[in-house]
Amino acid sequence: MAENSLIEKLKKYPSGASALGLGIVGLGSAWEGLGYKYGESIFLGTILISLVLVITYISKIIFCYSSFLDDIQDTMRGAVVTSLDMAILIISTYVYRYNPEIGRLIWFIASLVHLIIWFTFTYYRIKLGKLLEFHFGWFVTYGGIITVAVTAKNMGFDPWAKSFWWIGLISVIALLPIIIIRGIRLGFENKYKITIPVVAAPVNLLLAGYLSGIFEVNQTVACLLAIAAFTGTFTAWIGVLRAKTLPFAPTFAAFTFPLTISVTAATRFGKLYPSFSFIAWIEIIITTISVLYTIYRFSEFYFFKKD
Numbered sequence: 001m002a003e004n005s006l007i008e009k010l011k012k013y014p015s016g017a018s019a020l021g022l023g024i025v026g027l028g029s030a031w032e033g034l035g036y037k038y039g040e041s042i043f044l045g046t047i048l049i050s051l052v053l054v055i056t057y058i059s060k061i062i063f064c065y066s067s068f069l070d071d072i073q074d075t076m077r078g079a080v081v082t083s084l085d086m087a088i089l090i091i092s093t094y095v096y097r098y099n100p101e102i103g104r105l106i107w108f109i110a111s112l113v114h115l116i117i118w119f120t121f122t123y124y125r126i127k128l129g130k131l132l133e134f135h136f137g138w139f140v141t142y143g144g145i146i147t148v149a150v151t152a153k154n155m156g157f158d159p160w161a162k163s164f165w166w167i168g169l170i171s172v173i174a175l176l177p178i179i180i181i182r183g184i185r186l187g188f189e190n191k192y193k194i195t196i197p198v199v200a201a202p203v204n205l206l207l208a209g210y211l212s213g214i215f216e217v218n219q220t221v222a223c224l225l226a227i228a229a230f231t232g233t234f235t236a237w238i239g240v241l242r243a244k245t246l247p248f249a250p251t252f253a254a255f256t257f258p259l260t261i262s263v264t265a266a267t268r269f270g271k272l273y274p275s276f277s278f279i280a281w282i283e284i285i286i287t288t289i290s291v292l293y294t295i296y297r298f299s300e301f302y303f304f305k306k307d
């Protein structure tokens with residue numbers, strides 16, 4: 001009886017939990033990247049929390065595979081499934097410090113998993129005739145691929161990581177105008193409006209990936225990416241405020257990583273131009289409040305929701 005209850009709970013476990021796990025570990029990484037005194041301790045703590053969320057979703061994939069397929073076939077829920085491997089990519093950078101071989105292996109496997117989910121999500125969009133149901137949440141899958149480049153420092157796969165950065169850039173260039181035009185002409189349902197803050201993710205990932213150490217930095221390119229990234233972050237802040245007026249859904253967690261990666265991008269840009277380093281500190285305060293609020297709302301929704 002208890003086993004059946006657990007399986008039923010797993011079936012209902014939302015893909016948004018992986019997005020929250022990604023946002024949480026991204027927040028810890030951001031605090032450490034800023035050079036905060038207790039940054040490493042915060043990073044380790046967020047890794048442990050993230051692992052609980054991520055491993056639980058992996059359990060759903062293993063024991064409730066049909067429910068997982070329902071997730072990935074859904075235009076909304078499926079878009080955030082890749083948060084799973086993106087969280088693992090960030091965690092691998094911590095593992096690398098203590099065991100480079102294992103850290104590198106985890107990183108490489110996670111990058112392959114992202115490709116598999118990337119193609120699977122696209123396959124189902126085509127198969128189900130949902131290829132035109134664009135919304136900003138798609139950037140978690142198509143822009144999130146750049147996380148491979150963001151976490152690539154010292155991994156020893158620079159050409160591999162660069163290819164992911166370029167795939168992400170092409171995806172962003174192709175999708176962004178289409179999604180914006182669709183939104184202006186047709187509007188978005190409420191469930192899609194909560195994904196608007198995700199627009200900050202791809203542009204900040206591009207900046208953070210470009211400044212990760214795998215490219216020879218051109219300052220003009222870096223500045224152009226920074227302008228796009230800061231614009232995306234500001235748009236995300238507005239989107240978050242608007243989204244909080246809408247009914248909560250687990251995919252609400254998708255906006256946490258765009259905010260955390262914006263801190264990482266701003267931190268790396270601040271190292272290139274120290275006079276702009278204050279931006280990252282402003283962002284980390286706003287981001288921390290937003291992530292903590294989302295953790296509270298997610299816990300309330302999943303653990304205390306009345307069926």
